[in-house]
Amino acid sequence: MGKKxxxxxxxxxxxxxxxxxxxxxxxxxxxxxxxxxxxxxxLKKVGGCRACETCFSSEKACAFHDEFNMIAPAIxxxxxxxxxxxxxxxxxxxxxxxxxxxxxxxxVGGKDIAGKECALITCCEEDDISVxxxxxxxxxxxxxxxxxxxxxxxxxxxxxxxxxxxKTDGCKKAVDLADVI
Numbered sequence: 502m503g504k505k506x507x508x509x510x511x512x513x514x515x516x517x518x519x520x521x522x523x524x525x526x527x528x529x530x531x532x533x534x535x536x537x538x539x540x541x542x543x544l545k546k547v548g549g550c551r552a553c554e555t556c557f558s559s560e561k562a563c564a565f566h567d568e569f570n571m572i573a574p575a576i577x578x579x580x581x582x583x584x585x586x587x588x589x590x591x592x593x594x595x596x597x598x599x600x601x602x603x604x605x606x607x608x609v610g611g612k613d614i615a616g617k618e619c620a621l622i623t624c625c626e627e628d629d630i631s632v633x634x635x636x637x638x639x640x641x642x643x644x645x646x647x648x649x650x651x652x653x654x655x656x657x658x659x660x661x662x663x664x665x666x667x668k669t670d671g672c673k674k675a676v677d678l679a680d681v682i
Contacts, residue, residue: 503534504580504618504682509572511586511597513543518666522622522655523585525672529679538579540572543596550602557610562603569603577607581618581682582649584640588625592635601643608647615648618682622654622675626661633658653678 508527512519527537545568555564562573576582586597593601607614621640625632633656644651655678657671666672 503536505575505578506530506535506537506581506583506682507572507575507579508537508539508583508585509597509600510539510541511543511584511594511600513596514587514663516663517587518624518657518660518663518671519585519587519622521666522624522657522671522675526583526585526622526655526675526679529676530682533679533682535581535679535682538572538575540575540600542600543594545571547599547603549599550605554609556606557612562606562610569600569606572600573603573607576604577612577614579617581620581652583620583622583678583682585622586636588623588633588636591632593639601639604643604647617647617649618652619644619647619649620651620653620678620682621656622678624657624660624666624671626659628659630656630658652681 530537547567547569561570563569623633623636655674657669660666
């Protein structure tokens with residue numbers, strides 16, 4: 502039976518390397534019978550958490566009117582959440598960090614989000630795989646805090662220019678990740 506999978510991207514480059522891996526993953530997951538909802542955070546208006554702690558005081562996850570409220574219901578219903586992004590300055594890109602911070606509203610709102618699966622797809626310019634620690638470690642810690650099971654990580658170093666991903670096994674690894682969802 503297929504699962505509900507939410508894919509949250511953090512790149513503003515629609516034809517970039519992390520998008521190529523995301524596209525490969527989404528196609529493979531759908532081919533396996535999963536329902537995939539994709540949310541391209543960099544192309545939406547999402548602010549970070551404002552720590553007002555008024556989460557779910559109305560019917561919305563966030564009291565502020567931004568597009569996090571579009572993805573929050575899907576996150577609540579999801580069996581698996583996959584974060585995809587490039588590394589920006591050794592860390593999580595701001596475009597997706599707002600979403601990650603707003604997931605706190607689900608905790609403050611008392612929503613039961615434990616038991617979900619979580620995965621990461623990321624890439625970076627440098628050849629040193631440890632450059633991705635600034636993305637990998639926070640995602641792993643967030644998953645642990647939320648009692649999500651990390652089921653896989655695709656970490657691809659050495660890609661910068663559009664199309665560089667094609668010189669790696671990044672898209673193949675993204676397809677293989679769909680096998681463990």
